[in-house]
Amino acid sequence: MGAGRHPDYVSGVKGTVVQASASGKVILLGEHAVVYGRPAIAVPLSGLRATATLTPHPGPFHIQAPAVEVDAPLSELPPDHPLARIVYLTAEHIRRPPPDALLRIESDIPVASGLGSGAAVSTAIVRALAAWYGVPLDPPTISALVYEVERIHHGTPSGIDNTVIAYERPVHFIRGRPPEPLPVGATLHLLVADSGIPSQTREVVGDVRRHWEAEPARYEKLFDRVAEEVEAARQAIAQGDARALGRRMDANHELLREMGVSAPVLDRLVEAARRAGALGAKLSGAGRGGNVVALVEESAAESVEGALRTAGAAHVWRTDIAGEDDAKAASDELIMTLPVRERSLRGTMGRSNLPSA
Numbered sequence: 001m002g003a004g005r006h007p008d009y010v011s012g013v014k015g016t017v018v019q020a021s022a023s024g025k026v027i028l029l030g031e032h033a034v035v036y037g038r039p040a041i042a043v044p045l046s047g048l049r050a051t052a053t054l055t056p057h058p059g060p061f062h063i064q065a066p067a068v069e070v071d072a073p074l075s076e077l078p079p080d081h082p083l084a085r086i087v088y089l090t091a092e093h094i095r096r097p098p099p100d101a102l103l104r105i106e107s108d109i110p111v112a113s114g115l116g117s118g119a120a121v122s123t124a125i126v127r128a129l130a131a132w133y134g135v136p137l138d139p140p141t142i143s144a145l146v147y148e149v150e151r152i153h154h155g156t157p158s159g160i161d162n163t164v165i166a167y168e169r170p171v172h173f174i175r176g177r178p179p180e181p182l183p184v185g186a187t188l189h190l191l192v193a194d195s196g197i198p199s200q201t202r203e204v205v206g207d208v209r210r211h212w213e214a215e216p217a218r219y220e221k222l223f224d225r226v227a228e229e230v231e232a233a234r235q236a237i238a239q240g241d242a243r244a245l246g247r248r249m250d251a252n253h254e255l256l257r258e259m260g261v262s263a264p265v266l267d268r269l270v271e272a273a274r275r276a277g278a279l280g281a282k283l284s285g286a287g288r289g290g291n292v293v294a295l296v297e298e299s300a301a302e303s304v305e306g307a308l309r310t311a312g313a314a315h316v317w318r319t320d321i322a323g324e325d326d327a328k329a330a331s332d333e334l335i336m337t338l339p340v341r342e343r344s345l346r347g348t349m350g351r352s353n354l355p356s357a
């Protein structure tokens with residue numbers, strides 16, 4: 001989607017077809033440690049989206065999600081099925097029954113890849129139902145509803161995924177606190193490479209917990225060191241110092257290796273990106289599989305992308321996080337608490353190109 005705006009979240013009016021979407025996300029620094037109260041930084045991947053479409057249908061509420069082989073009336077899904085749960089939670093919150101409608105879910109975001117596919121699908125559903133009934137919901141409310149479903153997916157999530165996706169802007173996040181916006185001094189050019197190996201967030205987060213319980217002092221120290229990298233990275237981002245940010249990302253990858261959440265395939269991709277000229281690279285998300293994220297100079301993007309593919313990446317996406325000058329015009333519109341139907345984010349942050357693979 002390049003320099004253009006990304007789609008409005010919601011289109012359609014009550015009683016006709018309503019469509020809503022939500023972006024993917026990538027964690028720039030701080031995963032895992034964020035579960036233990038340390039800060040983390042995440043950005044939206046606005047070019048990769050999940051879409052929820054509600055079409056009038058002679059009841060009862062029916063859900064189609066071909067990617068996960070769901071094609072059933074809501075009442076036939078177990079109540080703790082993630083798709084059913086977000087529908088019930090939203091209906092309860094807005095005090096309306098699930099409408100006589102067909103809900104169809106489509107998504108460009110690969111499942112189990114650390115790119116927030118589950119949270120994006122839930123967010124799109126909340127937005128679609130709220131728009132169907134004309135009930136405005138703000139990002140903190142959407143984020144809180146989606147968090148409940150994230151708990152089914154992940155057990156003890158920090159809340160960073162639902163937050164960055166519901167706000168769809170770069171965030172500095174500490175568990176249990178409202179997110180802080182992240183000033184971006186100069187546009188960041190990122191490559192996200194999918195290893196093609198699923199990342200099982202619940203299992204990896206559980207493993208880290210077991211290690212932390214077995215060796216609390218060692219893991220607390222590792223989390224503290226991650227927090228130092230995150231705070232230094234935040235400053236580097238604000239100052240537009242991509243080289244310093246790259247060094248922090250490299251250091252964060254080493255700490256994630258020490259935590260035991262990397263994998264040979266991730267180390268290989270990280271190494272390939274660095275050798276091809278990336279300013280920094282690290283695994284992103286829970287690890288063991290999933291993605292790596294590389295920070296590049298714009299001029300090096302193509303060669304680093306090629307190197308990632310040669311090293312075995314199943315997909316590579318490019319995304320730009322707009323710096324303040326680029327974002328300024330549109331950031332005036334970006335008021336975090338405005339109701340979703342009254343707002344259209346203009347692709348100022350997390351502006352992403354469409355998948356290039």
Ligand code: MEV
Nearest residue numbers: 031032157158159285286
């Ligand atoms: C998953 O995207 C990020 C983790 O830090 C888990 C969480 O924050 O809930 C691994």
